[in-house]
Amino acid sequence: MSRPIVIENASLYGDTTASILVEDGVITAVGEVAAPEGAVVVDATGLIALPGLVDLHTHLREPGREDAETIETGSRAASRGGWTAVFAMANTNPVADTAGVVEQVWSRGREIGLVDVFPVGAVTVGLKGEHLSEMGAMAHSKANVRLFSDDGVCVYDPVIMRRALEYVKTFDGAIVQHAQDLRLTEGSQMHEGEVSAELGLAGWPAVAEESIVARDALLAEHVGSRVHVQHLSTAGSVEIIRWAKARGISVTAEATPHHLLLTDESARTYDPLFKVNPPLRTQSDVDALRAAVADGTIDIIATDHAPHAAEDKDCEWAAASFGMLGLETALGVIQKALVDTGALTWRDVARLMSENPARIGKVDDQHGRPLAEGEPANITLVDPAAAWTVDGAQLASRASNTPYGGMELPGRAVATLLRGEPTYLSPRFEGAFA
């Protein structure tokens, strides 16, 4: 058995100061804690303790693009970012559309052990949008898949989408939709607006997202199923989600750190590091997303961590791949964009980045649990005063396609515990555990 750990004087959720005792992977006391003999004592004065973060939207690229990321490098990036669980998207090669592939990803994640890797299954075979994949087999596999997504592409055919929504009710699953009208975005490169008009990059209209969000909310209502909408990027999508929730539709929504911080203005550099799907939008969209995150219309923040090999980004904008790294920068970006601006408290961050994603992902028996006695010791310590400058080459991911290179972020995770085991320790704590 590993040594007990005492986390002394942490600020729980940024609210109350307390110490936490961890023994055998479980939180055994919270409050005034006497350190047992042989315990590792960590001085957490000034640090925020949060339940381990849960990323509902990660691309680990394995199998298929191990030159961009592997389950191992992605797990390391996740643990350094404060995450204790990640949901691995299905757009690998081969696609995670069978029980075999999801079990392989799941067990590789366990072998590495730095983060719980929960595979997301593909909705359709090969992500082609034509035939439903064997979602039941994936649900009943060892990977116990509950979320299904063709992320990267939209489940575009309304009949296929309807059937998928109905079918997953069989095992209490949910469809996770990448909302993008494919016809309206043929060849699209960036948000369609004043910047695209000037830059001569083909526009990606907001309506291409909003029309699918509206359609799928209505479909979910019609068949009485659950839909989760990924990476909301427009003010209009926010309005539709707000309307759908008011109507009682079982819809949840996510926003990414990059859509909460960056705008289409960054495309003026023609640097493909800023090329992402859905595209970065305008400041008024960013403002609407921030308001929606704060008022609960948007349920979760997820990274859409999308590693790409250098040659897929070091090229013409139109030739570059969509996507950016996110696991290690998410906490700092959210602190910068939302906590330090007063829009969110750390309590809200726990809800948006741990509790709600765990609930939507159906892993809330293990993750997103309260920091309380008897709960699994999945804990992230955040130093909100550890300002750092992002450098793509220093990140743990195999790829380095971060849009935040050179940007100073105000804080970061400094320790991550998964079931009581440290999966990441910043240098300041390494001595205590030695």
Next chain:
Amino acid sequence: MRHLLSTKDLSRDDAILILDTAAQMAATQEREVRKLPTLRGKTVVNLFFEDSTRTRISFEAAAKRLSADVINFSAKGSSVSKGESLKDTALTLQAMGADAVVVRHWASGAAYQLAHGGWLHGSVLNAGDGTHQHPTQSLLDAFTMRRHLVSDPTGADLAGLTVAIVGDVLHSRVARSNVHLLHTLGAKVVLVAPATLVPVGIEPWPCDVVHTLDQALEAYEIDALMMLRVQRERMTGGGSAFFPSPAEYTRLFGLDGDRLRRLPDHAIVMHPGPMNRGLEISAEAADSPRSVIVEQVANGVAVRMAALYLLLAGEEGAQ
């Protein structure tokens, strides 16, 4: 000036300097010996990722008349077609010691990336990038307008002139370059296009937009009428549906003899070429005495000489 990437980067003084220099260059072209020694020992690379015989020949003639060594590099491949990447091409040119790279590329922003990617040390001259910019085209257009429409051209801008640009603004780097440059030079710009071919987000552009050529002829006293090339296949094929048919386009936006006669007497007709006779412009309009289309080509060489001269020779003068 280190690079020439976009007309948006040009101040009024920059633009007038280029036009005045082009006028001097044009004058030298009247002499018996047209070759100038100015850029002797300099290497200019014409890097063309997209076919354009006309623009390439124009730059080649300009560089050669300034005595530069010219290398033509036709890079048909791209990262998309698994050819050599933009970066590797740039590194190759750097290794060969290019003083200036004239780049034509199918991707918007490629010239900007070449100039700012840290791969090349030479000057980058944008010879057309995707649907973004084509600065020397608009400079030669402005040069042509100034010659015909301004009584004392040297040192002058285009204040008081009204220029109508007709056609596919959405996909046109010529339109984008001209809107900025003509505005900087004090001209009024009117874009004439079906709403499908006007970019969403055009509001901040310093120009008016109208939706038929007849409306433009009625509402404005047009000094220069510029017809843009319409790419027939792109317009109606593959469900793109920018307009219903070439015939309808010609009916609403084509320049025929009747519309030509409604222009003021002094007005000129321009086209960046190559023309689709019978689609955006009739033979009568293209071949009329008001047409300056062939002269635009000649002026293109003078303007490109000026741009190369100011980028390459000016650099030494500053040192």
